[in-house]
Amino acid sequence: MPDSPRKTPSRSEIRALFVSYTETRDPKVKNALVDAHMDLVHSLARRFANRGEPLDDLVQVASIGLLKAIDRFDPERNVQFSTYAVPTIVGELKRYFRDRASTIRLPRGLRERTYKLNAAIQQYSQEHGRPPNISEIAAATGINEEEVIEGLEGAEASSVASLDTTSDNGEMSLLDVLGDDDRALANLDERLSLAGSMSNLDTREQSLIYLRFVEGLSQTEIAERLGISQMHVSRLLRRALMILRQDLVASTGPHSA
Template sequence: MNLTSEKEYEKMDVKELFKVFSEDKSNTVVRNILIEKHLYLAKILSKKYINKGVDYEDIFQVASLALIYAIDRYDISKGFEFSSFATPTIVGEIKKYFRDKVWTLRVPRRIQELSKKISNAKIQLEQDNKKSPRPKEIAEYLGVTEEDVLEAMEAAYGYQPVSLDMPSGEESEEKDITLGDKIGTEETRFGEIEQRDFLEQFMKTLNELEVKIVIGRFFDNKTQSAIADDIGISQMTVSRLEKKIIEKLKKEYNKAV
């Protein structure tokens, strides 16, 4: 039976829709209806991964794309329910997203996989021994070296970054100090001090007339004519001496750097 009306498709049950879709994969109307009817799977599975350092909307988007992928690949003739087929596909894509995309630092796949095993081992060992396991105990349990465990545990900090607004310590005197407060900043004043020291040394190489011109032009912001009147020389002489001073300053500065 050929149905072309969207309303008629919506009246069909899921199995009928999948049968139609299996016969014609280009039927976007049926495909969209199947997606809408099964979005609840993406929502339920996405909520299991809330509070793991990623926004729910991002996880849901990954789950939704995985759902569409599952719908396209589902074969109703196999006899099993779609939800049983789609769930592992969606969960697998979400885990892959966390593994490949979420780590703040680019950590080798080997370390990422070991970090997951360490997390599971911690839970098991804590249950068995009623205490938090040491790295050596975890290494023995997993059959790896202690160095590998320590490397993976350190790399795990790249999975979910710590906010710079968090308190820097538990001491009472540091309760109002955040991690961000302890991050050093570049001290621009050092450059100013170096420049001031260079200029002071350079001024010592000038004669009295040259010093008056430098102070008048670059510290008092006077014109060449005003300086010429103050000193009692021509404006042309001030201009010539100024150019000479600037050339000398450039040479001395190039030597210094």
């Protein structure tokens, strides 16, 4: 005899679960919400199944997106949960592929650790309004502190993803977000007497330098603004600073005026 089909909760039942979860944060209610939306998770994971990754892994990644969406969803807003959750889940899947692409030269174990760290850092930052420290990342991931430090450093050492990388919301490149701010950047070049070295960075690298060192945004704030991870911002900034210093030293000598 075939299994009876699983009963899908009605909209009003889902809404009641969300109201309850918002008030109590009861893990059982959260599990019920997860169960109610696993079809959505499978459906979105299947969209990415032709990119060489096992479907089970993609379902796991999409599930992380679902958990984030459940935690952030406000039932008072006049929006259906699925409408709210789809961009979050798709964003999580895209981030997974982007991180895999940028860490492709790392051993599998380190690659997985890097992804796990990245996800934990983002989730923590969103929940607490500040980036975590190492022990907080360790607590969130179950990875010991030494391995967290190694993992973060491993990610730093990996190849740098292109600044043209699509941001996590899948709609804008960094250039689209930052735009051109030629006058401000020219002022920065003049102020630091960089002898035109800023022009050796591309516009997007210049803009990252500007956001960090002139506007004074933290890496986490830049990451939020651009829809990329803090680790990604860190890599890109380090690379831009290295280029700037090398160009400056090459053009003027290490101690020249």
